[in-house]
Amino acid sequence: MLLLRDIYYINKNLDVGMGDLLIDSESGRIERIGKDLPAAGCEKIEGKGMLAMSAFFNMHTHSPMTLFRNLAENMRLHEWLSKVIWPLEKKTSETDIYYSSMVAFIEMIKSGTGCFNDMYFHMEAIARASKQIGIRACLGYGMIDLNDEGKRDREMRECERVLKKYSNGKHSELITANVAPHSIYTCSKKLLTEAKKLAGSYGTTYNIHCSETRKEVFDCLGVNKCRPVEYLEKLKVLDEKTILAHSVWVAKQEVAIMGKRKCSVSHNPVSNMKLASGGEIPLPEMFDAGVNVCLGTDGAASNNSLNMFETMKTAALIQNQFRWDPTIISPKQMLKCATVNGAKALGINSGAIAEGKLADITVLSLDANLQPANEKTLVNAIVYSANPSNVKHVIINGKLVLKDGKITTVDEQKIIDEFNKRAERLASASDCGAEI
Known part of the structure; x- marks a missing residue:
């Protein structure tokens, strides 16, 4: 289980709420939304200064x-x-x-x-x-x-x-x-x-x-x-x-x-x-x-x-x-x-934070570019002010695939290094050249 504690979140009506989000990592779904949910046995993320929204x-x-x-x-x-x-x-x-x-x-x-x-x-x-x-x-x-x-x-x-x-x-x-x-x-x-x-x-x-x-x-x-x-x-x-x-x-x-x-x-x-x-x-x-x-x-x-x-x-x-x-x-x-x-x-049962929905959630850090951050401003802030630097955690199917800004599932640098070797080979083999 994963618990997001005391966090702003965008609900199914695209309004801003505040509370706890309990995620069942096995089923990949949002189990409960509420206040002061029990944290025993849960991996816990403190939500102060953060906002959860649908990925x-x-x-x-x-x-x-x-x-x-x-x-x-x-x-x-x-x-x-x-x-x-x-x-x-x-x-x-x-x-x-x-x-x-x-x-x-x-x-x-x-x-x-x-x-x-x-x-x-x-x-x-x-x-x-x-x-x-x-x-x-x-x-x-x-x-x-x-x-x-x-x-x-x-x-x-x-x-x-x-x-x-x-x-x-x-x-x-x-x-x-x-x-x-x-x-x-x-x-x-x-x-x-x-x-x-x-x-x-x-x-x-x-x-x-x-x-x-x-x-x-x-x-x-x-x-x-x-x-x-x-x-x-x-x-x-x-x-x-x-x-x-x-x-x-x-x-x-x-x-x-x-x-x-x-x-x-x-x-x-x-x-x-x-x-x-x-x-x-x-x-x-x-x-x-x-x-x-x-x-x-x-x-x-x-x-x-x-x-x-x-x-x-x-x-x-x-x-x-x-x-x-x-x-x-x-x-x-x-x-x-x-x-x-x-x-x-x-046809995927996701796209919103609601009980029973698949837990595909992006957690944003409410940094200076998103301030002031309150229930009146946060939807506007997501659309007009946020950028990828605000992305703190990403949960997909109930699993943390990005934690504290770092990919948890693969070796990012190793992949990028191999990718660049292949990109260089392809560019050198092409007719594109510097004129394009």
């Missing part, structure tokens, strides 16, 4: 792309993908993926993230790393067929192999898997529809990039005579288990469709701004339509961090700036997007 859900990642961080800058998305990222990815090994994923997970945990929704390849390496470090994972094998029937069949087989191994906690209670066709411009109509059937047969989510750039929208209009969300609606792949990454270039009628189908959207504001690929996402309209809006960082190569504090603040400020209205988005809405809504999208 973040990073709802769109390509975790191994830490390997390409800061390697290619000042490029447009399609050029960045075709000239740098995809050629480099062909040169990576499964062991490269393991170490680059591990570095991502160290960064995620140390910045308060407890669960991530990934799209990539070499899923065994990512799963092995996530299980060892103790982070919650939803793994999607990124499928691309480029209208090649043979490749489509191979992609579907690989996706189902991953699902059989990892879906619904078969491999680890921390790991599940979903179906992840890359996008409408890299996947054929048949792959998109067959992938949805596969997701349905395993009862899992359907994760896809959508309306990330103007080019994607214009190309879809030219080929399909409709916009991307309308195209996916025609294919009957939109429902409450669909997660649409980005979705910044959407029209009113598309927002209405997403709301009607109860889709989730993963908004990645920092990556969109860095690649200059996204305009102002219509968040207020999405909220009003009933779209389940989540937040993500995208990969570390296009962000260039996995910092969900930065993501929340940026998402809010973009709306204020473009709408000329500082009342348009509340801090509580942003915090909900980063926690509650991510758990809802993935």
Whole structure:
């Protein structure tokens, strides 16, 4: 058992409370919330000067792309993908993926993230790393067929192999898997529809990039005579288990469709701004339509961090700036997007501090940058003032994976040293050079 004593905490209504949190490390759940709970037999953390909140859900990642961080800058998305990222990815090994994923997970945990929704390849390496470090994972094998029937069949087989191994906690209670066709411009109509059937047969989510750039929208209009969300609606792949990454270039009628189908959207504001690929996402309209809006960082190569504090603040400020209205988005809405809504999208009984919920908790140190700290200020402080330096402890599935700012489950420095050897080898073998 683990007891957080006399600590501020964010409750299920995203209000601030004060009390004790008793965590059952065996079941991984929050056992009790109250005052003066018995401490016998518990590992105890004194909560004075601290705040407990749900760990973040990073709802769109390509975790191994830490390997390409800061390697290619000042490029447009399609050029960045075709000239740098995809050629480099062909040169990576499964062991490269393991170490680059591990570095991502160290960064995620140390910045308060407890669960991530990934799209990539070499899923065994990512799963092995996530299980060892103790982070919650939803793994999607990124499928691309480029209208090649043979490749489509191979992609579907690989996706189902991953699902059989990892879906619904078969491999680890921390790991599940979903179906992840890359996008409408890299996947054929048949792959998109067959992938949805596969997701349905395993009862899992359907994760896809959508309306990330103007080019994607214009190309879809030219080929399909409709916009991307309308195209996916025609294919009957939109429902409450669909997660649409980005979705910044959407029209009113598309927002209405997403709301009607109860889709989730993963908004990645920092990556969109860095690649200059996204305009102002219509968040207020999405909220009003009933779209389940989540937040993500995208990969570390296009962000260039996995910092969900930065993501929340940026998402809010973009709306204020473009709408000329500082009342348009509340801090509580942003915090909900980063926690509650991510758990809802993935169907995980977490995302909030409440009795019976999975104990995925980030504990912040209320340092000078978060002062004054009281019940009126703390939600605002999380969104607008906090940063990874405030993260003191992280609990995932009832286990302390970060204690006093240090990872407890793996040798962080050893991993980083090996990772850097591999990153240097890859950079020297690439054609990127200093000009990029």
